[in-house]
Amino acid sequence: MGTVRSQTTVGTAVLAAVSALTLAACSTTAPMVQGGDAPAAGGQGAGELSEYYEQAVDWRDCGSLECASVTVPIDYATPDGDTLDLALNRLVPAGGADRSVLVNPGGPGGSGLELVESARGYFGTDLLGGAAIVGFDPRGVGESSGIHCYSDARLDEWYTTEYDLETDDGWDAMVAAQEDYGQACLENNPELLGHVDTVSAARDLDIIRAVLGHESLDYLGFSYGTFLGATYAELFPDRVGRFVLDGAIDPALTYAEMTIGQAAGFETAYRAYLADCLEGGQCPFNGDVDRAYQRTIDLLEELADSPADTGDPKRPATDADLISAIVVALYSTQSWPLLSQAIGGLLDSGDGATIKWLSDFSLERDEDGHYPEDQGAFTAINCLDFPVTSDREEIETAAEAAVDASALFGPYLGYGELSCTTWPIEATGTRAPIAAAGTPPIVVIGTTRDPATPYAWAEALAEELESGIFLGYDGDGHTAYGNGSCIDPLVEDFLLHGTVPADGTVC
Structure with a gap:
């Protein structure tokens, strides 16, 4: 993957x-x-x-x-x-x-x-x-x-660290990172977690x-x-x-079934956005929906190799930021023009500032670098509600199915189950x-x-x-x-x- x-x-x-x-x-x-x-x-x-x-x-x-x-x-x-x-x-x-x-x-x-x-x-x-x-x-x-786990600085690091999950070392490092996060959540919220x-x-x-x-x-x-x-x-x-x-x-x-369903859901929604965009007058893409979709995949690969400038050399816009920006914008059609503007900045001049802003917005990171005090609530609740597998082969199979559902979103959604495999408290649901x-x-x-x-x-x-x-x-x-x-x-x-x-x- x-x-x-x-x-x-x-x-x-x-x-x-x-x-x-x-x-x-x-x-x-x-x-x-x-x-x-x-x-x-x-x-x-x-x-x-x-x-x-x-x-x-x-x-x-x-x-x-x-x-x-x-x-x-x-x-x-x-x-x-x-x-x-x-x-x-x-x-x-x-x-x-x-x-x-x-x-x-x-x-x-x-x-x-x-x-x-x-x-x-x-x-x-x-x-x-x-x-x-x-x-x-x-x-x-x-x-x-609210469930608080990591400091702002730790969250910045956690969200941007790269793992090659095709290697044993990369897999083990990702699992260890998730385990460390869970332990921090437990230490900070011992009675409630x-x-x-x-x-x-x-x-x-x-x-x-x-x-x-x-x-x-x-x-x-x-x-x-x-x-x-x-x-x-x-x-x-x-x-x-x-x-x-x-x-x-x-x-x-199941967790895996929901992940696959969401990959397909975002796929459908993004294609709807592209169709609307191409029918309008301010679209950063040209051609038909399939061509615009492939250009998005190409853009992700370009950002993975060379992140875009945002005005802050410490925080360039990565491929993950672009996915985050697309995801958050698809929740409301009112955000579609801003997404077009953000992608247009990348394609026209390599400007990733608006993409980074949307990505930060999706994580509720403010301009001063602060995250919500209850940033851990999402994972804490899900990991109690979801029994998940810790079997690597099963997780990889589900991730591959997510990619089959969406070549664009699947690679980024497919491994979400890892967030709960080492959670310090056993699921009750x-x-x-x-x-x-x-x-x-x-x-x-x-x-x-x-x-x-x-x-x-x-x-x-x-x-x-x-x-x-x-x-x-x-x-x-x-x-x-x-x-x-x-x-x-x-x-x-x-x-x-x-x-x-x-x-x-x-x-």
């Missing part, structure tokens, strides 16, 4: 950053969950969890929003042990509202607080006027004890529901947030209210379909050319859910709601009034 850079484990690096922006990314899969001894609905706690379900929440003003915190046990198996405060915020309509919609932007690692902070520019006016929009940072994310799994986060949602004073939970989740929502529905089917899962993940897929038997209708949305969560995943989840209602959006970008599409009124009418859209609607 050639020389592979640490950033070619895009599943843990680039997509982690993308996810946190709701550019919500993507790689996660489902643990098998059991209902178990859940507290009673309506906030009436049972047994040792009653103190959590019956806690009073003090909402305070924070700018134009209200903010609060909710206490949950770190380990639900020992609820009388250490606790964790989850950060919440909400945007309440001027006249108040009896209904709340809990939102999750995806990831894993996306901040619900940040999503609600931008709610006025994202959610429709009808929804904003009819319900309180409630955000939260899940355990291990953002202001809820083993408890940031999605099942624990879903149990947190039910405590949030109770302290909000609701008998049932209304929920809008994007990307990874669809898996979190489906997990909640499996655990607490009698407390599911109106659920919308947009940009859905198929919880039955398994992969299986989620049926969530006994729930009211759950709306599942897929976008036909979604790069990160392919359309087929949404179709699969809607089929697996006993009460799944499928909506399809014929469009581009990651997730459908919030971009002014035909999906928006269907979602808002369902969340506000309970009007269930016709199953199988595509618009």
Whole structure:
């Protein structure tokens, strides 16, 4: 497979950053969950969890929003042990509202607080006027004890170190680097690291529901947030209210299957971008889509041999930066003109500055070289949710399949599983379909050319859910709601009034 850079484990690096922006990314899969001894609905706690379900929440003003915190046990198996405060915020309509919609932007690692902070520019006016929009940072994310592992300098080094995975020495060095990262995460987060799994986060949602004073939970989740929502529905089917899962993940897929699916998804999305670009007047490519696609591959090879100048001799633009830039830009059609500008700079004058900026944006690296304090959340959550193989032959076979799915993206996505093979805490999840038997209708949305969560995943989840209602959006970008599409009124009418859209609607 050639020389592979640490950033070619895009599943843990680039997509982690993308996810946190709701550019919500993507790689996660489902643990098998059991209902178990859940507290009673309506906030009436049972047994040792009653103190959590019956806690009073003090909402305070924070700018134009209200903010609060909710206490949950770190380990639900020992609820009388250490606790964790989850950060919440909400945007309440001027006249108040009896209904709340809990939102999750995806990831894993996306901040619900940040999503609600931008709610006025994202959610429709009808929804904003009819319900309180409630955000939260899940355990291990953002202001809820975000998982921090490496310093900024170490992250810069980690993302740019090269490994030749065709050699034993290169393979061993990559494995050792991933192991060192995992150990740093454990040393910095010894109590929490083993408890940031999605099942624990879903149990947190039910405590949030109770302290909000609701008998049932209304929920809008994007990307990874669809898996979190489906997990909640499996655990607490009698407390599911109106659920919308947009940009859905198929919880039955293995890590390798998801990687291959994403390689194919980005392939489809990039070809759609190229077609649109070539039809416009400011495209850096010429010829047809196949020619532009091959020119992109050639450009990657050129950057691998000779990185482009960015104005900072210590940080040139590499092939991995170009892949990162393309990946992040494909999440929204609004970013396509900037991608064209960035590639144009490379082709016209060898200027890699905009490519590097997009790559930094994908990793949430700011202009001062700082990364988010919770940079480790994506990997920490995934490595608990995903049992992975450590067998080199199996990993290489999956990587080859990713290349077969996309000659452009496959080489950079294919080895993401390595990020969890030496994780210091054993995975607690398994992969299986989620049926969530006994729930009211759950709306599942897929976008036909979604790069990160392919359309087929949404179709699969809607089929697996006993009460799944499928909506399809014929469009581009990651997730459908919030971009002014035909999906928006269907979602808002369902969340506000309970009007269930016709199953199988595509618009």
